[in-house]
Amino acid sequence: MSEHGQRLARLRDILKRRSLYVSALPNIRYLTRFTGSAGHVLVTPDTAILFTDGRYRSQARRQASGVQVVISRGSPLAALARMISEQRLRRVGFESQRIPYARVRYLRGEVTRCRFVPEVDIVSQMRVIKSAPEIEAIRGSAALNSAAFADVVDRSRPDWTEARLAAEIEFRMRRLGAEGAAFPTIVASGSHGALPHAEPRPKTVERGSLTIVDHGAILSGYCSDMTRMVAWGEPGATQVALFGAVLEAQAAAIDAIRPDVECRTVHSRARRVLSKVRIAGVRLDKAFVHSTGHGLGLEIHEPPHIGPRRRQRLQPGMVITVEPGAYLEGVGGARVEDVVAVTDRGCEVLTMTPRELRVVAA
Amino acid sequence: MSEHGQRLARLRDILKRRSLYVSALPNIRYLTRFTGSAGHVLVTPDTAILFTDGRYRSQARRQASGVQVVISRGSPLAALARMISEQRLRRVGFESQRIPYARVRYLRGEVTRCRFVPEVDIVSQMRVIKSAPEIEAIRGSAALNSAAFADVVDRSRPDWTEARLAAEIEFRMRRLGAEGAAFPTIVASGSHGALPHAEPRPKTVERGSLTIVDHGAILSGYCSDMTRMVAWGEPGATQVALFGAVLEAQAAAIDAIRPDVECRTVHSRARRVLSKVRIAGVRLDKAFVHSTGHGLGLEIHEPPHIGPRRRQRLQPGMVITVEPGAYLEGVGGARVEDVVAVTDRGCEVLTMTPRELRVVAA
Numbered sequence: 001m002s003e004h005g006q007r008l009a010r011l012r013d014i015l016k017r018r019s020l021y022v023s024a025l026p027n028i029r030y031l032t033r034f035t036g037s038a039g040h041v042l043v044t045p046d047t048a049i050l051f052t053d054g055r056y057r058s059q060a061r062r063q064a065s066g067v068q069v070v071i072s073r074g075s076p077l078a079a080l081a082r083m084i085s086e087q088r089l090r091r092v093g094f095e096s097q098r099i100p101y102a103r104v105r106y107l108r109g110e111v112t113r114c115r116f117v118p119e120v121d122i123v124s125q126m127r128v129i130k131s132a133p134e135i136e137a138i139r140g141s142a143a144l145n146s147a148a149f150a151d152v153v154d155r156s157r158p159d160w161t162e163a164r165l166a167a168e169i170e171f172r173m174r175r176l177g178a179e180g181a182a183f184p185t186i187v188a189s190g191s192h193g194a195l196p197h198a199e200p201r202p203k204t205v206e207r208g209s210l211t212i213v214d215h216g217a218i219l220s221g222y223c224s225d226m227t228r229m230v231a232w233g234e235p236g237a238t239q240v241a242l243f244g245a246v247l248e249a250q251a252a253a254i255d256a257i258r259p260d261v262e263c264r265t266v267h268s269r270a271r272r273v274l275s276k277v278r279i280a281g282v283r284l285d286k287a288f289v290h291s292t293g294h295g296l297g298l299e300i301h302e303p304p305h306i307g308p309r310r311r312q313r314l315q316p317g318m319v320i321t322v323e324p325g326a327y328l329e330g331v332g333g334a335r336v337e338d339v340v341a342v343t344d345r346g347c348e349v350l351t352m353t354p355r356e357l358r359v360v361a362a
Numbered sequence: 363m364s365e366h367g368q369r370l371a372r373l374r375d376i377l378k379r380r381s382l383y384v385s386a387l388p389n390i391r392y393l394t395r396f397t398g399s400a401g402h403v404l405v406t407p408d409t410a411i412l413f414t415d416g417r418y419r420s421q422a423r424r425q426a427s428g429v430q431v432v433i434s435r436g437s438p439l440a441a442l443a444r445m446i447s448e449q450r451l452r453r454v455g456f457e458s459q460r461i462p463y464a465r466v467r468y469l470r471g472e473v474t475r476c477r478f479v480p481e482v483d484i485v486s487q488m489r490v491i492k493s494a495p496e497i498e499a500i501r502g503s504a505a506l507n508s509a510a511f512a513d514v515v516d517r518s519r520p521d522w523t524e525a526r527l528a529a530e531i532e533f534r535m536r537r538l539g540a541e542g543a544a545f546p547t548i549v550a551s552g553s554h555g556a557l558p559h560a561e562p563r564p565k566t567v568e569r570g571s572l573t574i575v576d577h578g579a580i581l582s583g584y585c586s587d588m589t590r591m592v593a594w595g596e597p598g599a600t601q602v603a604l605f606g607a608v609l610e611a612q613a614a615a616i617d618a619i620r621p622d623v624e625c626r627t628v629h630s631r632a633r634r635v636l637s638k639v640r641i642a643g644v645r646l647d648k649a650f651v652h653s654t655g656h657g658l659g660l661e662i663h664e665p666p667h668i669g670p671r672r673r674q675r676l677q678p679g680m681v682i683t684v685e686p687g688a689y690l691e692g693v694g695g696a697r698v699e700d701v702v703a704v705t706d707r708g709c710e711v712l713t714m715t716p717r718e719l720r721v722v723a724a
Contacts, residue, residue, distance in 0.1 A: 037559060054651030055558040058691060094463070101466050101480060102458040118463060167536030174529030177564065180546055196417040197399060202539065289416030329420060 003133065004033050004065045007126065008048055014122055019044040019089050021080065021107075021116075024098040026298040027123035029221065034064045040080045041067065042092070049083060051076035077103065081110040093119035128295060128303050129317035134222065135341050138297065138319055139350045141178075141224035142339050145217040146353040148172035149228060158207060158232040158362035162187040162200035165213070173217045182216030182223040182300045193333035196290055196325060207362050208233035210243060210332050212325075216300060223300045225321050226351050227337035233362035238279060239334075242326060243357050245284050246334040249273040249324040250355070253292055253306075257322070257340055257347040263310035267292040270324035284326045293321040296339065318342040319350070365495065366395050366427045369488065370410055376484055381406040381451050383442065383469075383478075386460040388660040389485035391583065396426045402442045403429065404454070411445060413438035439465065443472040455481035490657060490665050491679035496584065497703050500659065500681055501712045503540075503586035504701050507579040508715040510534035511590060520569060520594040520724035524549040524562035527575070535579045544578030544585040544662045555695035558652055558687060569595035569724050572605060572694050574687075578662060585662045587683050588713050589699035595724035600641060601696075604688060605719050607646050608696040611635040611686040612717070615654055615668075619684070619702055619709040625672035629654040632686035646688045655683040658701065680704040681712070 001009065008031055011020070022028055022041040029035055031043075032050055036059055039052040048067040052060050053076055060069045072079035084092060084107075094104060096118035107116050130138070152168045160168075166185040173181060188198035190206030198212070205211050208231060216225035229243050253270040270292050274284035291307030296319060304312045306320055314320075320342070325335030338351035363371065370393055373382070384390055384403040391397055393405075394412055398421055401414040410429040414422050415438055422431045434441035446454060446469075456466060458480035469478050492500070514530045522530075528547040535543060550560035552568030560574070567573050570593060578587040591605050615632040632654050636646035653669030658681060666674045668682055676682075682704070687697030700713035 035561070057651065059557050059559070096464040096467065097462050099463050100459050101456070101461050101463045104463050105458065105480065118467065163536065163539070167533055170536065171529055171533035174525065174532065177525075179561070184542055195421050197421070199397070199541070289419065 002065055003131065004031065007031055008043070008066050010126060011043060011123065012045070014126070015043065017045045018091065018093055020093045020119065020122065021095070022123055023095050023103070024121070024123070027095065027098070027127070030123060030127055030298060032064045032067045034060055035221070036060065038076065040076055042080055042083060044087060044089065051080045077106065078110070081107055084111045084114050089114050091115045091117060093117050095119065095121050095123070097121050124303065127297055129315060130297060130319050130341070131317070134297060135317070135319060137220050137222035138224060138339060138341070141217050141219040141222045142226065142350045143352060144173065144176050144178055144219050145215065145224040145226050146351065147176055148217065149213065149215070149226065149353055153230060153358060153360065156232070156360060158360070159204055161202050161204050162189055162192070163202045165205070166200040169213070169215050173215075178217040178219050179221070180218050182218050182225060186212060186214040188212045188333065191330055191332055194327045194329045194331065196327055196333065196335070205232050208235050210235060210239045210334055212333055212335055214335065214337065221298055223296045223298070224339060225296055225300060225337060226339070226353060227323055227335045228353060228355070228358060229334055229336065230358045230360060232360045234359060235357070238331065240357070241277070242279055242328070242331070243334045245274055245277040245279070246324055246326050247336050247355060250322055250336045250338070253322045253324060254338070254340060254347065254349065257314060257342060258345065259314055259316055259342060261314050263304050263306045263312050263314065264308055266306050266322070267308055267310070274324065274326060280328050280331050282328055287326040287328055288324055289327060290325065293323050295320050314342045316342050316344050364427055365493065366393065369393055370405070370428050372488060373405060373485065374407070376488070377405065379407045380453060380455055382455045382481065382484065383457070384485060385457050385465070386483070386485070389457065389460070389489075392485060392489055392660060394426045394429045396422055397583070398422065400438065402438055404442055404445060406449060406451065413442045439468065440472070443469055446473045446476050451476050453477045453479060455479050457481065457483050457485070459483050486665065489659055491677060492659060492681050492703070493679070496659060497679070497681060499582050499584035500586060500701060500703070503579050503581040503584045504588065504712045505714060506535065506538050506540055506581050507577065507586040507588055508713065509538055510579065511575065511577070511588065511715055515592060515720060515722065518594070518722060520722070521566055523564050523566050524551055524554070525564045527567070528562040531575070531577050535577075540579040540581050541583070542580050544580050544587060548574060548576040550574045550695065553692055553694055556689045556691050556693065558689055558695065558697070567594050570597050572597060572601045572696055572719075574695055574697055576697065576699065583660055585658045585660070587658055587662060587699060587701055588715060589685055589697045590715060590717070590720060591696055591698065592720045592722060594722045596721060597719070600693065602719070603639070604641055604690070604693070605696045607636060607639040607641070608686055608688050609698050609717060612684055612698045612700070615684045615686060616700070616702060616709065616711065619676060619704060620707065621676055621678055621704060623676050625666050625668045625674050625676065626670055628668050628684070629670055629672070636686065636688060642690050642693050644690055649688040649690055650686055651689060652687065655685050657682050676704045678704050678706050
């Protein structure tokens, strides 16, 4: 059976003859291979049907595996509602975290004899544990991402703007075969780096200060995500100290990753390292304003969430980012991020780029 | 009053002392200027509050206009729920088309004394009519998009792949100052063009056949969207006829645009032209598998929807795409797309690139 067929079979095992309306596109892709931007899947004990529109007629036929394809002239959602009526289904689950409220209301109005029941996001939960081919796909995406970074930093000039660097990296990813960027590339230099999610500016990178470079590729559908620190010109002692503390926090977090460890433990290891360092009057755990990481795969943000109060336990096959950071207003920011796969006994870092602060002569 | 302040005042006029939870990020940006990737806005008769997390502390303070900012250590949604409790609000509307089902359930569970009421998407409806500065922003985005197209086609070589062309266009948009692409660029050559939403392949463009090039930029937050047809090497008679029919259909649709005309009329004008042409045994209206266009602005797809059965009437200030196409399996596809603003007496095409089939020597 194909990997997609196995997934559908596994989903049916979990559903135990319940029916499920799968609405989230990455879940649809995971189950059926279909990559279109519009579609709905209905999984019943006996059938699995993809509803989409005329724009995707040939694509759906070519891609979709293990499901019937219905191309509707009108709304594909209306076609799904009709099918639920025709099949006289009395109970259909839906992905309550990933479906707009109004869509559930519409279905309840259209098929009054069927009970629509909110489910936890079953397919996303299946996706948390990656198969060996999926881990290889993420490794490939990470390798491409690293190659783009190396190429652009090697060719970079100190008169490039943040926006130029971001554009060059995304172009390089595409030229190396990526479908696109997994998220908008962040390049944030000097005090702009104090914004963890800074947008690249049309401003030359600040000489001798830390620049955050955070980017990811999509390759064969799978995301990568990496943050490295670059300085164009030798950075000062404060900057080096900030970077060093974050690098050490990241190492401590990675060191904690193994099966059965709670996600919050990984986070607290990073925090603990930062809590011992004070820069510009700030204890760095106070400057660590986000969580330590997140799962990734077909989407750039997936469960598990590596943050405080997260008791979910790591399991072999999970793939997560480890990305502590520290942000000091007026000074700048530092973050170091790798993609890490949980293995049977510990973990494997899938990101190959060295983590050192990269200093480019300026 | 700033434009954003006016928008908030206008929203309050519509709400008539009701409260509204604004959850869609483009709606939040429209009302407050905040561009972060996570946030919630609560508008009450007396206050407007943006809830976000520590990553956006400085950015929210710097950007957000006319609203209080609450940075929460835990979940910003929990902070919003607490505020609803503290303010003893008894009724809060929500954007039912743009909010996940589970989030409404969460709020109803947290604040049992408040009634959460589904509303039509009030802010999106406000956004349908663009102000003069918004139309100028879209015009600027379209001009940038056209410049990127011209530059890349001029420099293109017949041995470039579809993927390379897409990457070059997106790079050029960035280098010209765009924040990014408004959607994944489509380059689809030869029979691949029969897929309306084709993904660019790592395959050289087919000589002497139609290639669909469909791309858009985001500039200052505003989207553009254009499709042009290119042939590397002289195309054959069938291809030229297909292109000609679509071009004529587009002209007929644009010609119909003026205030008070129903959206479906614009669509049927394009269809009517295509219904008179038969290529490869297919009447082209049967090969026109999507609708004629969509609004655009802060998002690439906004109301109104220019399709069959759409009775909404055009009004001055609406900005829409006009993009009929025809797709013939085994032959290829053609689409021509411009961005058009509805004016007091008719319309203005904002896209400046000539619509002719561009033939590049190969």
